[in-house]
Amino acid sequence: VGGVTINRDDIVREDDPANNVPDSVFTKIGLQLHNRENHPLGILKNEIHSYFDERFGGEFKKFDDLSPIVSVKANFDDVLVPADHVSRRMNDTYYVNSETVLRCHTSAHQAEKLREGHTHFLVTGDVYRRDAIDATHYPVFHQMEGFRVFTKEDWEAAGVDGTTHASNDLKATLEGLAERLFGKVEMRWVDTYFPFTDPSYELEIFYQDKWLEVLGCGVVEQEILNKNGRAGTVGWAFGLGLERLAMVLFSIPDIRLFWSSDQRFTGQFKAGQRTKFKSFSKFPPCYKDISFWISDKFSENNLCEVVRGIAGDLVEEVVLIDEFENKKKGLTSHCYRIAYRSMERSLTDEEINDLQVGVWIAVEYTFSRGNRS
Ligand code: PHE
Secondary structure (H helix, E strand, C coil), rough: CCCCCCCHHHHHHCCCCCCCCCCCHHCCCCCHHHCCCCCCHHHHHHHHHHHHHHHHHHCCCCCCCCCEEEEHHCHHHHHHCCCHHHHCCCCCCCEEECCCCCCCCCHHHHHHHHHHHCEEEEEEEEEECCCCECCCCCCHHHEEEEEEECCCCHHHHHHCCHHHHHHHHHHHHHHHHHHHHHHHCEEEEEEEEEEEEEEEEEEEEEEECCEEEEEEEEEEEEEHHHCCCCCCCEEEEEECCCCCCCHCCCCCCCCCHHCCCCCHHHHHCCCCCCCCCCCCCCCCCEEEEEEEEECCCCHHHHHHHHHHHHHCCCCCCCECCCCCCCEEEEEEEEEEEEEECCCCCCCCCHHHHHHHHHHHHHHHHHHHHCCCC
């Protein structure tokens, strides 16, 4: 990655309690789907790059080969994520060790690029988050970060204060981007919160009868500029999820498809072309239920990771279908329904049963506190 060789044993350390990177995630590092020019994520990235080049005449520097293994400082502290913020928990983020994580957003590179002297940049890369399993969530996905710095001359020439100037430019730039990607659509700006921007917004567009969240953005917190060599300037930043947009633009129904090496998927996309995915034969799902007493080691993210560790991309969804509390014993049991489905072939009963036994054993091993369900 970025010209660096990564050793599995440095990243997946079963002996380090501060490490929670499973093999299934480690094997995704370095695949760089966003750098494949005939892949929907690469096609989308290049289209956004073209938009910026046309609008800003090549002023924005592009980075798409930065290592996803970053310091806790870069991922959280440098972008002012509070010490007690939920995103820092081991339940939400992949830790390589207590000081190193798999970046959970491309904002991890804001401070570093500022310190290197950049004032206009786009950073695209794979990001990693522990999460539930369903058609739109996968532990690895791709983001693009945008960042622009303004000087006093810029906002004085416009006759407004710095924050207003940055905010106006941000909105105009991103409305232009949304129009480029989605055509003339209804858009709305929703106020939100990010630790690294103020004010902060989400852009939503009305597309295919629904409001779709396109990106998060805002005017950069002054402290980030001050601490990284740009005191006296004002900036904007945005971050967008490439899968979320590509699923809509290319009609891709399941986020796992982006990782498919099946010719029937990869063969459908060509650089520079925005085509609609035609689903090849849909294989039937197979449902299996599992119920167990939950212990304090339990979280839904942990469960999803255990299931993914056994069944990999054959898991389509894990949903809670029933909950039962034994008040006397002070115990709660959960029943989850696991949907298994391959994008590429029909699964046999035997292999699903084997997987389910494997999942059952792994769940018992991981969460049990001596209770049998
Ligand atoms: N990092 C934010 C996220 O992952 C997105 C964002 C980037 C928001 C830059 C504001 C500015 O959700």
